[in-house]
Amino acid sequence: MAEDEGTTESRAERKERTRRAILDAALALAADSNLAAISLRQVAKQVGVVPTAFYRHFGSLELLGLALVDESFRSLRLMLLDVWRHAPEYRDFIDGSLPIVADHVRDNRSHYAFIARERVAGPPRVREAINHEIALITRELSTDIARSGAAEQYSSTDIGLLADLIVSFVVTMAERLVEDPDSEARTLDQARTQLRMLLVGALNWRSREPADGGR
Amino acid sequence: MAEDEGTTESRAERKERTRRAILDAALALAADSNLAAISLRQVAKQVGVVPTAFYRHFGSLELLGLALVDESFRSLRLMLLDVWRHAPEYRDFIDGSLPIVADHVRDNRSHYAFIARERVAGPPRVREAINHEIALITRELSTDIARSGAAEQYSSTDIGLLADLIVSFVVTMAERLVEDPDSEARTLDQARTQLRMLLVGALNWRSREPADGGR
DNA sequence: TTGTTCAGTGAACGTGTGTTCACTCAATAG
DNA sequence: CTATTGAGTGAACACACGTTCACTGAACAA
Secondary structure, three states: OOOOOOOOOOHHHHHHHHHHHHHHHHHHHHHOOOHHHOOHHHHHHHHOOOHHHHHHOOOOHHHHHHHHHHHHHHHHHHHHHHHHHHOOOOOOHHHHHHHHHHHHHHHOHHHHHHHHHHHHHOOHHHHHHHHHHHHHHHHHHHHHHHHHOOOOOOOHHHHHHHHHHHHHHHHHHHHHHHHOHHHHHHHHHHHHHHHHHHHHHHHOHHHHOOOOOOO | OOOOOOOOOOHHHHHHHHHHHHHHHHHHHHOOOOHHHOOHHHHHHHHOOOHHHHHHOOOOHHHHHHHHHHHHHHHHHHHHHHHHHHOOOOOOHHHHHHHHHHHHHHHOHHHHHHHHHHHHHOOHHHHHHHHHHHHHHHHHHHHHHHHHOOOOOOOHHHHHHHHHHHHHHHHHHHHHHHHOHHHHHHHHHHHHHHHHHHHHHHHOHHHHOOOOOOO
16 A cells, blocks of 8 residues: 555565664674674664564574674675676786775675674584685685686696685685774785785796696 | 691692683683683583682683683693794795694694684683784794795795784684594695695795895 | 681572563554 | 454563672691
8 A cells, every 4th residue: 555654664664674673783782792692682672672572583693693694695795796807807816806805894894793703603503604605705716716817727626725725815804804994904905915925826836846737 | 737648639739720620611611602602600510619619710701711811822832832843944844833733733622712712702802812922923933934034035024924924824724623623634734735835925926026125 | 726818608689581472553465 | 344464562481690798617827
């Protein structure tokens, strides 16, 4: 229906609004400690809703956590599409990618903080979900390196190890950007140099090792 | 004093025994979640002591956490002395060092798990203490690289960045050894290759960059 | 032998916890 | 217009929480 009064709100809209408020409240509360240390009642109070209402949206705090993992990585993957798109040139791969990542971390600080924390300290299922997402991204980076780089110069094993090295490093960098946002410029500057060191190693890799891959 | 009955226990000994039991209980309980999520009463119950007795040893769980950080890194630094000692040769630096680290992680799993978790998810002062210790180790590695390697070939800034890269990587590797102890052999194997990649990058570094350091 | 020290006790407090249940009452469907 | 649905309510439960306080009794110093 929805006739006059522009402020009418459908039932589904209202529910989604509360759901978002719960997600945001949990994100904010967990920021001062972590998911396992906050309570359903704290979240409900912060949202301005009675504790029982929580169950209309999530069966437990752990499931809430999985939802947060989901939306964090949904956003992160969109950002990665930008990275692949803006870095077709191998030359300025680093200079093209790092700022995009840094921007995304800055614009989604609370989500990255959540991921960084819960990856090691969250409930087992949450940790698992996060590590799985990171593994998927590593795999994607591997195929991307294999495709755009010299695929037959390195063994697929070594490409996987390189991708893992890069992803691990970027995770560490993201942790630092989250932990100390004021030093973003310096952190980025150092990370750029370090990523270069790493890629120099990759480029000079096979030339120093007896070849056994290449097919 | 202390005549017959070999089982006599001095007052100080008894206190130290309880203190250790509290530390171990906290370590064990936190392993299933994290420090901020456990309670003083859980720890006391696990030790088999009344909650109030806790205060005879630690003013709060946070101070308990700082004590655990302390003893973790005391042990870790002893291990690092072994590493420096067993790796005088630049050639087998990696093969000499990694097994020592892996052994130490295996023999002190709960401490490493604690450090890995609380580094990102612990109370602020605990996080701070851990990051400070890691920074100290990075600084030590820097001076060690500068001393044993070609000190005037690379700028001290770049040496610092390389040390940071190595320490960050080893931290990540330790996290993995803790998370999945059954895959130790594979994790170590991959880490060895990845560390080689990294060092190849370091060795070929300045030759690819316009020299501005070197004095 | 006598007096002190202090690790550990046990009761008590106000408050926070997850989860249950029967309920209200506005948005929807028929 | 009427019936149904379901997001949010509020009371109640049994229990866990940190912290206080006065206490006990064995190890100790004198």
